[in-house]
Amino acid sequence: xxxxxxxxxxxxxxxxxxxxxxxxxxxxxxxxxxxxxxxxxxxxxxxxxxxxxxxxxxxxxxxxxxxxxxxxxxxxxxxxxxxxxxxxxxxxxxxxxxxxxxxxxxxxxxxxxx
Numbered sequence: 001x002x003x004x005x006x007x008x009x010x011x012x013x014x015x016x017x018x019x020x021x022x023x024x025x026x027x028x029x030x031x032x033x034x035x036x037x038x039x040x041x042x043x044x045x046x047x048x049x050x051x052x053x054x055x056x057x058x059x060x061x062x063x064x065x066x067x068x069x070x071x072x073x074x075x076x077x078x079x080x081x082x083x084x085x086x087x088x089x090x091x092x093x094x095x096x097x098x099x100x101x102x103x104x105x106x107x108x109x110x111x112x113x114x
Contacts, residue, residue: 005076006030006044009032009079009080009083010032010033010034010083011030011031011032011033011044012030012031012032012033012097013028013029013030014029014030014031014043014059028045028046029043029044029045029059029060030043030044030045031043031044031059031097032044032083032097033096033097034093034094034095034096034097035094035095035097036086036087036090036091036092036093036094037090037091037092037093037094038090038091038094039094040057040086040090041057041059041097042055042056042057042068042083042086042087043055043056043057043058043059043061044079045059045060045061046073051072051073052070052071052072052073053070053071053072053073053075053079054067054069054070054071055067055068055069055070055071055079055082055083055086056068068082068086069082069086
């Protein structure tokens, strides 16, 4: 899957560093460009080189309960279905999300981490 595929599904990249899959601390993080009608945000991440995409309500989910869906990295059809299912479950598309905020937990490294 590529950046173009995520953009086509409505996601914008939040991670600051250019993704390097062989570097342990690089995380690809995307946020959907709309919230749901109930105000929920949708995030897509490939954390710390784990070969699975994770959809969540939080930009940096810690607990398994924060993960909405866990998908194979090359399964675009399932990702598109999971996004549609999320919005249906949360009342449909809501407001546009401004892409100026970069969410990272306190103390998380900024920029390139090598």
